[in-house]
Structures are given as C-alpha cells and as structure tokens.
Amino acid sequence: MKAEIKIENCPEPYAIIYTPEINKEVQRILSYMQQNTQTLIGQKEDRQYVLFINEIVFVQVKEEKTYVYTMNQMYRSKQRLYELKQILGHDFVQISKSSIVRMQACESVEVDFGGVLVLHVKNGLKTYVSRHYLKNFKKQIGL
Template identity: 30%
Template sequence: MIINESKSYEEVEITINCSHIDNQLARLIKQIRQTSITLTGTRENRTYSLLVDDLYYIETVDNQTFIYTEKEVYECDLKLYKIEQKLSKTHFIRIGKNLIVNTAHIDSVRALLNGKFEASLTNKEKVIVNRHYVKDFKEKFLS
C-alpha cells in the first residue's frame, strides 16, 4: 500500500491499480464509497447529517421513511426508492417492499421455512428478507 500525505493536497484521491476486481476488492470499493455519503434525518425536532456507514437499515411505514442506526431512529423526507438509488453502489440492498438493509452490519443469516431469510444485525435487531428479494440478497451478501 502506498500512501502519500502532504499539505499540498486539497482533496483525498484514491487510485486502485489491479489486474481485475475480485470480490474482496469490490467490497472494499463499496465500503470506501459508502463512507462519503450522508442522509439527513430528523429526531426530536432536530436535523442531523447521518453517515451512511453508520446506518443499519431504512424502512417505510405508512408513507413515512425511518432511518435506523445502532441505537437511534430518525425520520427522513426522502422516499425509499430515492434512497435506494443514492445507495446503489454501497452495501445497502432492498430486502422487502418497504425495507433496505446495510449488509455491512449483518452478523448472521438463517433460512426460514417459508423461503424467507432472517438477518441478525450487529446491534442484535433482526430483519426479514422476503422471498422475492432472497436471490439478490444472497448474491450481494455472500459476494
């Protein structure tokens, strides 16, 4: 790894030189992209800029979008599909009609009898991967 640190640089620039992008490198690239994206959330009449890397999952209930971090819940004005587009090149993936999850915060997954999966997050919460989304979820989570 080569790191050049100098006060002459105004911005951080990352260059990756490789013969091909394998699964491990692809995950690293997603992680780097994810650290620079933020979403705006509101809690107790205060607005916060939330680093996407700190988000566990995002859910829509009764046309209201909620952002979940390790311990807090925020409201968001964006529709879930807009957030999904913004996070398309990150570790987030849709796992239900009203739910997208950050696969970087998944601790384990187990299959359920009805074709669904249950994902246990690192904060001990559990989310359900609906049957319709299982194939894409497995590809993204296991890659």
C-alpha cells in the same frame, strides 16, 4: 457537455441531466455525484440531525414513513426508499419492498417457518428477507 447552474432557495443541491442516452460520460457524472453525497438529514423529535452515510445500517418504510437506522438510533427521513437506495449506493441491498440493508451490517441469517429467511442486523434489529428479493440477497452476500 454543456452545464448550467441556477442559484435558488432549495434545501440541498439538485441536478438534472438532459441526455438522449446514458453513455460513459453521463454514467461517470452520476457516479461522482452519488459518491460525493456523504450525508443526509434525519429527524428525531423536533430536531434535525446530519447523518453520515457510512453510519447507516438499515432503512425501512413503515406506515408510509421512512426510517433510517444507525447502530444506536432511529431517525425519520423525508426521502423515499428508492431515493435513499440511490444515494446509499452499492453497499446496500434491498431485502423487501419496504427495506434495504447495508451488507456489512448483516450479522446472521436463519431459516424460519415456511423457509422464510430471518436477517439479524448488527444493531440488534431483526427483519425478514422477502421471497421476491431472496435470490438477489443471497447473491450479494455470497450464499
């Protein structure tokens, strides 16, 4: 495999892999890069904060803005939901078109009117699991 590094003024390292197919070597490199992204930047008021991935419990998009929740705080992220889902990895499961949650942060679930599943997150947040994502969610948490 050939590699090229360009030094440029950008907010964080960014990699592009050109390949005719995703083989074991490419998959190994992708996994390594995703696992070693241990932080991301969250904004609150006029400040930017370094957020450790293991502190994040929930990500939600509201009014086209992405919010990242920890146990005690809420931050705004410039990244889109699908980008955060890739960065956060397999510890997170998508529960709706606009939300992903850390599986270990799920406290309880209850059935609401019409069979809608209500998810209680350990930080006190309450959200709904969309019917479209319900089957995968149940599989992920072992229901």
